[in-house]
Amino acid sequence: MEIELSSLYGQDLYTDRGIFVGKIEDVSVDIKEKRISGLAVKNVNTNAFNLGKKKGVIIPYRWVTAIGDIVLIKHVRRKVAEREAVEEEEGEKKR
Numbered sequence: 001m002e003i004e005l006s007s008l009y010g011q012d013l014y015t016d017r018g019i020f021v022g023k024i025e026d027v028s029v030d031i032k033e034k035r036i037s038g039l040a041v042k043n044v045n046t047n048a049f050n051l052g053k054k055k056g057v058i059i060p061y062r063w064v065t066a067i068g069d070i071v072l073i074k075h076v077r078r079k080v081a082e083r084e085a086v087e088e089e090e091g092e093k094k095r
Contacts, residue, residue, distance in 0.1 A: 005029070005036070008071065013041055015075035016065055021048045024071060028058060036061045039071070 005027050013021040026040035038058040049057050063073040 008039065008067070011067075012070045013039065013059065014070055014072055015048070016072050017075040019048055019075065020045050021059070021073065022056070025056065028061075039064070 008024050008027055011024045013024055015021060022041040022044040024039050025042040027036055028038035028040065029035070030037040038060050040056055040058050042056045044055075044057055059073060063076070064071060065074055066072040
């Protein structure tokens, strides 16, 4: 599936169970693999993620299930989501 990256900016992000996660602020791209690796999300719903003092989260792109008027991701439990998002963010910093 081909999409324009600019079409993702500002879109609302929901889980497939209808829980609002936040708004997409930026897109992380893996240049070597020529693919999207993650979505930077702001205005994060604290019921979806417990961020502490952080202002946003990077959602791994592999969680995305649908893109249209909104973006849907797989519903994941909060603890799993936090751990994987942090691991993904740390992996991006190492590159």
